Amino acid sequence: MSYCGILFGIQPNTNKTNMIEIKDLHKSYQMGSNSLHVLKGINFSVKAGELVAIMGSSGSGKSTLLNILGMLDVADSGEYKLDGVTIKDLNETKAAKYRNKFLGFVFQSFNLINYKTALENVALPLYYQRIPRKERQEKALKYLEMVGLKEWSHHLPSELSGGQNQRVAVARAMASEPKVILADELTGALDSTTSYEVMDLIQKINDQGNTILVVTHEDDIAHMCKRIVYLKDGVIIKDEKVKQVRASEYV
Amino acid sequence: MRFLFDKNTWQEIFGSIGKNKTRTIITVIGVLWGIFIYIVLAGASQGMDNGFEKNFETVAKNSIWAWSQSTSMPYAGYKTGRSLRIKVGDAQTLANRIPEIQYISPVNTKGVFGGEAALGVRGMKSNSYPVYGYFPVIAKMATQKIYDGGRFINEEDIEQARKICVIGERTQQELFDKDEDPIGGYIRVDNIYFQVVGVHKFTQTTPFGTDGDIYMPYSTFKKLYNTGENAQYFTIAAYDDADVVQVEKDIKSVLKSIHKVHPDDERAFGAFNLGEIFNKIMGFAEGITFLSLVVGLATILAGVIGIGNILLISVKERTKELGIRRALGATPKEVRILIILESVFLTTIAGIIGIILGAAVLSIINQLTQDIEFPYTNPTVPIPLVIGALAVMVILGTLIGLIPAQRAVSIKPIDALREE
Numbered sequence: 001m002s003y004c005g006i007l008f009g010i011q012p013n014t015n016k017t018n019m020i021e022i023k024d025l026h027k028s029y030q031m032g033s034n035s036l037h038v039l040k041g042i043n044f045s046v047k048a049g050e051l052v053a054i055m056g057s058s059g060s061g062k063s064t065l066l067n068i069l070g071m072l073d074v075a076d077s078g079e080y081k082l083d084g085v086t087i088k089d090l091n092e093t094k095a096a097k098y099r100n101k102f103l104g105f106v107f108q109s110f111n112l113i114n115y116k117t118a119l120e121n122v123a124l125p126l127y128y129q130r131i132p133r134k135e136r137q138e139k140a141l142k143y144l145e146m147v148g149l150k151e152w153s154h155h156l157p158s159e160l161s162g163g164q165n166q167r168v169a170v171a172r173a174m175a176s177e178p179k180v181i182l183a184d185e186l187t188g189a190l191d192s193t194t195s196y197e198v199m200d201l202i203q204k205i206n207d208q209g210n211t212i213l214v215v216t217h218e219d220d221i222a223h224m225c226k227r228i229v230y231l232k233d234g235v236i237i238k239d240e241k242v243k244q245v246r247a248s249e250y251v
Numbered sequence: 252m253r254f255l256f257d258k259n260t261w262q263e264i265f266g267s268i269g270k271n272k273t274r275t276i277i278t279v280i281g282v283l284w285g286i287f288i289y290i291v292l293a294g295a296s297q298g299m300d301n302g303f304e305k306n307f308e309t310v311a312k313n314s315i316w317a318w319s320q321s322t323s324m325p326y327a328g329y330k331t332g333r334s335l336r337i338k339v340g341d342a343q344t345l346a347n348r349i350p351e352i353q354y355i356s357p358v359n360t361k362g363v364f365g366g367e368a369a370l371g372v373r374g375m376k377s378n379s380y381p382v383y384g385y386f387p388v389i390a391k392m393a394t395q396k397i398y399d400g401g402r403f404i405n406e407e408d409i410e411q412a413r414k415i416c417v418i419g420e421r422t423q424q425e426l427f428d429k430d431e432d433p434i435g436g437y438i439r440v441d442n443i444y445f446q447v448v449g450v451h452k453f454t455q456t457t458p459f460g461t462d463g464d465i466y467m468p469y470s471t472f473k474k475l476y477n478t479g480e481n482a483q484y485f486t487i488a489a490y491d492d493a494d495v496v497q498v499e500k501d502i503k504s505v506l507k508s509i510h511k512v513h514p515d516d517e518r519a520f521g522a523f524n525l526g527e528i529f530n531k532i533m534g535f536a537e538g539i540t541f542l543s544l545v546v547g548l549a550t551i552l553a554g555v556i557g558i559g560n561i562l563l564i565s566v567k568e569r570t571k572e573l574g575i576r577r578a579l580g581a582t583p584k585e586v587r588i589l590i591i592l593e594s595v596f597l598t599t600i601a602g603i604i605g606i607i608l609g610a611a612v613l614s615i616i617n618q619l620t621q622d623i624e625f626p627y628t629n630p631t632v633p634i635p636l637v638i639g640a641l642a643v644m645v646i647l648g649t650l651i652g653l654i655p656a657q658r659a660v661s662i663k664p665i666d667a668l669r670e671e
Contacts, residue, residue, distance in 0.1 A: 072578065072665040092660070093582040100580020111575045111668060115270035127259060128580035176580070 019211045020046040025078035027064055038064045040234035051206040053222035054215045056231035066215045070103055070182045071095045083179050100128050104173030108185035110165040112157040118168045119153040125176040143171040163194035181212045187221055199224045200247035264592050278561045282601035285554030289547025290609025290632055296540040298630025303532050305628045311392045311488040313495050313526040317502050318484035320521050326513035335510050338480045349501045351493035354392050357482035359384035359472050372439040373426040380422055382465045384472025392488040400434045401449025404468050412470040417449040421463035495526030559651030562594055566655040573659050574667025583660040590659050594652030595645055602644045
């Protein structure tokens with residue numbers, strides 16, 4: 001898949017520095033008079049080029065962790081460094097700029113804008129980077145081609161299958177050339193065959209040196225990553241490297 | 252303000268409103284209707300205003316006619332019921348004592364207020380016509396439309412008491428043949444030959460004018476009918492900025508002092524005050540204009556509030572979309588601008604279409620009222636009012652857009668994304 005590297009123009013971070021560094025992260029939610037302590041001191045780091053699964057049952061705090069990593073939510077205490085930049089004191093404007101520059105999101109429910117075509121959806125993060133329209137569309141088309149949907153670029157999300165929609169979402173996450181891609185239950189709404197197709201795509205993107213974090217509760221999906229972080233009741237109970245199962249074996 | 256001129260911003264906005272067509276159309280209709288009503292009402296009231304103005308355009312709007320009657324109170328040794336006669340010389344006294352008077356001219360008539368009309372004869376044709384003795388200055392107070400080739404009475408006519416006359420349109424039709432040129436022709440008025448120097452078109456220049464009459468120089472009239480220094484009435488025009496009610500009072504009190512009439516005698520002198528009536532009518536027209544302005548603006552306001560309402564609902568519908576945009580890097584400011592610009596853009600477009608439709612309807616009304624006897628002319632809305640209305644709409648559109656825009660950014664992106 002070496003042609004992809006040329007295509008993406010991404011330089012893999014070879015010196016394996018820490019892309020994500022988290023120290024003693026705490027987060028609790030106020031539920032009326034009760035305080036719900038969701039994250040109880042998370043410490044972990046992700047090196048550039050890793051493909052990490054965060055696993056846990058519902059209520060384990062994995063989504064909260066991902067939201068904090070994605071700057072959609074703010075931790076109560078602790079330190080968060082993204083590619084050496086300390087993320088703190090975020091207001092909405094700053095958070096939006098960081099998200100735009102550093103992060104790509106893939107969601108369980110795709111979260112595509114329903115009145116925009118696949119191409120326009122992929123081009124949207126680039127719009128917020130103030131990239132001119134023509135360049136935006138060229139780039140978006142390039143990433144759609146990468147996920148194998150070039151022929152579908154002018155279709156609305158409603159005209160595409162679930163797997164196709166998720167591939168559009170992946171292309172959109174890639175389009176802004178982020179430092180880290182965060183995927184929240186990205187196969188949650190897909191059947192297993194389609195899930196493996198999408199995971200195959202994720203693996204290929206990772207092969208190019210992109211750092212990817214996948215939140216999942218499915219064991220088979222987790223084992224398609226290179227490392228699994230098990231979360232339970234707001235703490236990491238296990239953090240292990242695994243032998244990657246290639247999704248292409250199932251496709 | 253850079254975003255306003257950013258092509259990308261507008262592409263985003265066109266994308267958003269173009270792809271939600273039903274919402275866009277419903278939104279637009281509210282404001283469109285508002286501005287349409289406003290334009291039609293404002294134009295119609297302006298048309299009525301113009302119509303009234305036109306009805307009065309041939310006569311000085313500050314005109315007053317004053318005449319003498321008989322006393323109703325004894326004064327200075329005179330008994331009550333004394334019949335009064337205004338004199339030619341009174342005109343000069345009035346002009347000297349009342350600075351607001353621009354023009355004043357005595358008029359004598361025969362056959363207008365009772366009395367026998369003059370017999371006009373030409374060859375075998377004859378009829379009776381009211382006769383007016385005029386000074387040339389009359390033309391300055393009541394526009395005289397004289398047909399081509401003719402002229403009005405001039406100063407020399409007065410000095411030499413020439414036997415010339417200006418005849419009405421109907422007089423011409425009755426005494427002359429159709430293809431005959433009346434100018435230079437002679438008619439006999441009460442057995443004296445007069446040369447016709449002009450034919451006047453009928454215009455309502457006095458409350459009692461007609462088109463079948465004969466005008467002659469004042470001095471000629473005086474000789475012909477032995478009126479001496481007596482005058483029948485004064486035609487008076489006050490300056491435009493004068494208070495016509497006060498001028499009327501002054502005229503009467505000066506006349507009373509000249510003719511030794513009790514200052515409180517209300518019946519000694521009569522007057523017809525066109526200025527006062529004109530002011531009342533124009534006041535009415537202004538009231539209508541004001542009313543239409545208020546109604547129109549209220550309708551626009553209702554329309555804009557409608558836009559705000561629909562945008563508020565649409566923001567709720569679009570919570571997820573806006574959450575996605577923010578997750579992808581839209582700053583709160585960019586989201587706010589997107590919503591406000593949508594509001595302003597829709598309001599402006601609706602406004603422009605409304606103005607065009609309103610103008611179209613006004614022009615149709617204008618066509619329909621062209622030939623009917625109704626004070627309605629040239630219904631237009633002044634450009635400043637149109638621009639003002641547009642400005643009001645853009646401002647209101649911005650203000651009303653602030654509410655949904657604020658709502659859009661008040662939801663955290665994480666909550667917005669969770670919304671299903």
